[in-house]
Amino acid sequence: xxxxxxxxxxxxxxxxxxxxxxxxxxxxxxxxxxxxxxxxxxxxxxxxxxxxxxxxxxxxxxxxxxxxxxxxxxxxxxxxxxxxxxxxxxxxxxxxxxxxxxxxxxxxxxxxxxxxxxxxxxxxxxxxxxxxxxxxxxxxxxxxxxxxxx
Amino acid sequence: xxxxxxxxxxxxxxxxxxxxxxxxxxxxxxxxxxxxxxxxxxxxxxxxxxxxxxxxxxxxxxxxxxxxxxxxxxxxxxxxxxxxxxxxxxxxxxxxxxxxxxxxxxxxxxxxxxxxxxxxxxxxxxxxxxxxxxxxxxxxxxxxxxxxxxxxxxxxxxxxxxxxxxxxxxxxxxxxxxxxxxxxxxxxxxxxxxxxxxxxxxxxxxxxxxxxxxxxxxxxxxxxxxxxxxxxxxxxxxxxxxxxxxxxxxxxxxxxxxxxxxxxxxxxxxxxxxxxxxxxxxxxxxxxxxxxxxxxxxxxxxxxxxxxxxxxxxxxxxxxxxxxxxxxxxxxxxxxxxxxxxxxxxxxxxxxxxxxxxxxxxxxxxxxxxxxxxxxxxxxxxxxxx
Numbered sequence: 375x376x377x378x379x380x381x382x383x384x385x386x387x388x389x390x391x392x393x394x395x396x397x398x399x400x401x402x403x404x405x406x407x408x409x410x411x412x413x414x415x416x417x418x419x420x421x422x423x424x425x426x427x428x429x430x431x432x433x434x435x436x437x438x439x440x441x442x443x444x445x446x447x448x449x450x451x452x453x454x455x456x457x458x459x460x461x462x463x464x465x466x467x468x469x470x471x472x473x474x475x476x477x478x479x480x481x482x483x484x485x486x487x488x489x490x491x492x493x494x495x496x497x498x499x500x501x502x503x504x505x506x507x508x509x510x511x512x513x514x515x516x517x518x519x520x521x522x523x524x
Numbered sequence: 525x526x527x528x529x530x531x532x533x534x535x536x537x538x539x540x541x542x543x544x545x546x547x548x549x550x551x552x553x554x555x556x557x558x559x560x561x562x563x564x565x566x567x568x569x570x571x572x573x574x575x576x577x578x579x580x581x582x583x584x585x586x587x588x589x590x591x592x593x594x595x596x597x598x599x600x601x602x603x604x605x606x607x608x609x610x611x612x613x614x615x616x617x618x619x620x621x622x623x624x625x626x627x628x629x630x631x632x633x634x635x636x637x638x639x640x641x642x643x644x645x646x647x648x649x650x651x652x653x654x655x656x657x658x659x660x661x662x663x664x665x666x667x668x669x670x671x672x673x674x675x676x677x678x679x680x681x682x683x684x685x686x687x688x689x690x691x692x693x694x695x696x697x698x699x700x701x702x703x704x705x706x707x708x709x710x711x712x713x714x715x716x717x718x719x720x721x722x723x724x725x726x727x728x729x730x731x732x733x734x735x736x737x738x739x740x741x742x743x744x745x746x747x748x749x750x751x752x753x754x755x756x757x758x759x760x761x762x763x764x765x766x767x768x769x770x771x772x773x774x775x776x777x778x779x780x781x782x783x784x785x786x787x788x789x790x791x792x793x794x795x796x797x798x799x800x801x802x803x804x805x806x807x808x809x810x811x812x813x814x815x816x817x818x819x820x821x822x823x824x825x826x827x828x829x830x831x832x833x834x835x836x837x838x839x840x841x842x843x844x845x846x847x848x849x850x851x852x853x854x855x856x857x858x859x860x861x862x863x864x865x866x867x868x869x870x871x872x873x874x875x876x877x878x879x880x881x882x883x884x885x886x887x888x889x890x891x892x893x894x895x896x897x898x899x900x901x902x903x904x905x906x907x908x909x910x
Contacts, residue, residue, distance in 0.1 A: 386693060392700040471692045473739060474684070494695050494732030496703040496725075 378511055379405045381434040383415050383451065384469075385443040392496070393438070393469075393503070400504035401511060407434065412446025415439070416454055419461050433464055436510035439486075441470040441477060449480055456485040463517040465510060549647040553582045555640045557598050569649055571621035582645070587619045602641060605634035618647060627654050677746060684742045691735050699728040730862075737864040744871050749789045756784040756793065756829065760818050763798050767805050774809055781819035784829065786896050788876050793896075796872040799865040800831040800892050806859055807890065808835030815889075826895060834889040838882075846882055869894075 380397060384390045394406050409415040415437065417423035421430035437455070441448035448468065455461045467488040468481045481489050490506060493499050543550060543563040549570070552561035559582055562574045570577075570585060577584070582598070583591045601608075609631045610616055618628045627650040635642050702724045710718070760780050768776070786793070801816070808814035817832040838846065838853040845851045847870040852863040869892075873880040876896040884890035 386697075388697040388701070389693065392697065392704075395704065471696070473736075475743075492692075492696060494692055494699060494735075495729050496696070496700040499696065499700065 378403060379407055379432075379434040380507070380511070381407050381409060381415065381418060381437045383409045383412070383437065383439045383443065383448070385410045385440065389440075389492075392499070396496075396500050396503040397507055400500065401507040404507070404511065411443045412448070412451030412454065415451050416446075416458075419455070419464070420458070430460065433461070433516075435516060436465045436467055436506075436514075438467050438469045438506070441468060441472055441481070449477075449484060452481065452484045452486060465514065465516060467506060467510065469506075546646075549649075551577075551582065551585070551645045551647065553643050553645070555602050557581050557583065557595070559584075560642065569620075569647060570618070576621075585618050585647075587617050587625050598643075601632070601643065605641060605643070607634075608632040626651050680742060680746065684739055687735060687739065692732060695728050695732050695735070699725050699732075702728070734862050734864075737862045741864055741868055741871065744792065744795065744868055745875075747792070749792070749875060751787055751789055754786050754788050754790045754793050756786050756797070757782050757818075759790075759794055759797055760784075760801070763794070763801050767801060771805060771809070774805065774814060775812070776805070776808070776814045776816055779815075779817040779819070784818075784820055784827075786827070786829070788896050792872045792875065796869045796894070797831075799869050803865055803892075804831055804833035804835065804890075806835075806861070807837070807854075808833040811835060826897075828893050828895050830891050830893045832889065832891040837884040837886045837888055837890045839886055840884060843882060843884075847880065 382390065382393060382397075384393060390408055394408070397404060397406055407418060409418055413423075418425050418428075419430070419433065419437075421428040439448050439451060443451075446454070448470070452466055452468075455464055455466060465487045466485070467490055468477075468486045469490050469492060470477065471492050473491050478489050488506075490502060493502060546563055546565060549565045549568075550561075550563040551559060551566065553559050559577050559580050562577050564574060566572055566574060566577060583594055586594045610629065616628050616630060617625045619625050629648040629650055631646040631648075633644045633646075635644065702721045706713075706718065706721050706725075713721070757780060764778060764780070801818075804816045805814070808816065811834055815834045818830070819832075820827045820829045822828075836854065836859070842853060846853070847866045851867075852861065870880050873894050873896070878895040878897060880892065880894040882890055882892045
């Protein structure tokens with residue numbers, strides 16, 4: 375059984391606090407790891423950099439990925455994840471303010487599993503987070519860990 | 525096999541037929557500049573009969589403004605005759621019998637005869653070519669304009685993305701943390717404090733709605749148009765069903781004209797109709813029985829569609845403000861809304877080269893009219909942004 379870890383990629387501290395609060399409020403016994411850009415996401419997933427020594431087979435149940443981030447942005451991160459054997463099948467949910475069709479199309483083309491627009495209204499945001507968490511942590515069955523061939 | 529005529533009469537026939545078949549005008553003049561021979565094409569080119577031209581100075585075919593010049597050029601040519609082609613690059617013009625001018629290319633050759641040197645001018649009419657040049661130029665200009673338009677559209681897109689992301693994010697934080705404050709410090713706040721928080725949240729949510737509306741409005745301007753025949757009657761019935769489900773308590777008498785089929789973009793027309801019908805619903809909600817009518821009137825210029833209600837109406841003095849973004853005719857307590865609906869309708873109708881307007885009387889209702897593709901007459905549109 376995989377862990378109940380959610381990896382949250384979010385560069386804005388206010389948004390991070392609100393999202394973590396919403397997730398904790400809606401879901402019991404979850405572990406939330408926060409990354410602030412794509413580089414930190416890849417470090418966590420591949421157990422490199424500050425995460426060296428972590429068991430890299432222990433992948434999160436889902437990655438909630440913001441699109442607009444410094445250094446490696448959301449789409450570049452998604453591309454990197456899909457191009458890496460180890461993380462190729464990781465469920466990725468785009469969680470963004472953007473309602474742009476081009477972002478939605480690019481996200482799905484690059485292999486996003488879901489695209490969620492963050493509602494302005496916090497109550498709606500709580501509701502969306504609850505549904506997201508319940509689905510990806512409780513309903514969805516993730517693919518078995520894919521061993522890197524290299 | 526090449527036939528060679530051997531007797532003079534046969535040579536004459538071949539010569540005449542040959543010259544008659546040449547598509548360009550052939551004009552032969554002598555050393556003094558008098559025309560001694562023309563082929564039949566001169567009639568088509570210049571509007572003269574061949575016999576009108578024989579014996580005339582060749583300058584009769586040259587525009588008045590350059591006749592003097594032509595005489596000296598002609599004298600110079602006779603002193604040193606050679607084959608010459610003049611035309612495409614230079615702006616040569618010839619004049620017709622009726623005085624009108626046209627662009628030409630001229631090839632010159634010379635020969636000798638018992639009566640002296642002869643100059644043979646072969647004249648090509650470049651009117652079609654110039655016309656094509658102009659079309660190409662127009663097309664080029666249009667392409668340049670479209671490219672600029674595309675750039676502006678791209679900028680708009682970048683701007684709307686920035687609005688979407690950059691303005692919504694802080695609003696979410698305002699709303700989110702005031703909710704946190706309410707949840708975690710509820711006991712420590714008095715009624716006034718709680719009221720303040722509610723006001724902050726209401727305002728943040730309203731601003732979120734305004735931003736979303738603005739983004740939707742810009743999307744309507746940017747989206748590609750796909751025009752087909754659209755059954756407006758069927759579309760209206762579908763929207764009406766939706767409205768009835770959304771407002772089950774409102775009593776509405778409906779009249780929908782059947783068979784209204786228009787040419788346009790179905791997705792955009794649906795948005796326009798939804799806005800007009802939801803306005804009709806909203807502003808007639810105060811009536812014991814709302815009456816909403818959707819129909820058309822025909823005129824020689826085409827069809828005018830209308831949506832009529834018996835609701836609150838508006839003051840015609842402000843009719844010019846009706847279709848502006850964020851313009852409202854009523855206060856938000858009486859009729860909620862962001863004031864973007866009619867601005868959206870107008871943009872959609874504009875994209876269909878149509879017109880939208882309204883008439884009303886306060887407390888008696890309003891009628892909104894619109895036309896589609898009427899101004900152009902033939903319905904053919906040049907629509908660079910799709």
